[in-house]
Amino acid sequence: MESISIMDGLMLTIVSMLTVFSVLLVLWGLTEMIAKFVNGSDKAEPAPAAAKPAPAVNTNNLAPNKKHQQVAELVALALASEDEPNKKLEIQESKRIK
Template sequence: MEAISIMDGLVLTVVSMLVVFAVLTALWGITEWTAKLVGKETPPVAAPQKNQTPVATQASQLVANPKHQLVAELMALTLASQDQPNKKLEIHVSIRIK
């Protein structure tokens, strides 16, 4: 078996790290590209009016988001069945409370 010098080891390490970073960058780019193709753009947020407070502006701009609603429902079910893992729960109505 041939011995590897320190310089050969360093070159191998640098090249290997560059390959890993290149693959990760390519995967990140593919993910971003796919998200742009599949995802929907969010509407721009309007600037707050002078007579409104920031809290009132945020509350008036909240819109129902199906993803957020699903996460809230799943968390509610998780918290409700935390002590009894075999208990089956079902959501009949989902109402947003402001």
């Protein structure tokens, strides 16, 4: 059996970690690109330069957000179908309750 020196082990560790991080960066980049293609139509319009500064955010008076609404609907469907996983559920109306 061949013994590995400390320097060889260190070099192997560094190269392995760089390989793993580079693969993770490539996967991250791919998911970001795919997200931009999929959600390309949901872009927010840029604010005009002469717009007033935004007021302080009050959590009680937040404007409805389509993505938040979809997440809430999916969570509600998941919770409703927990007991009966084969049952088909359909959302007929989605209303925000304060």
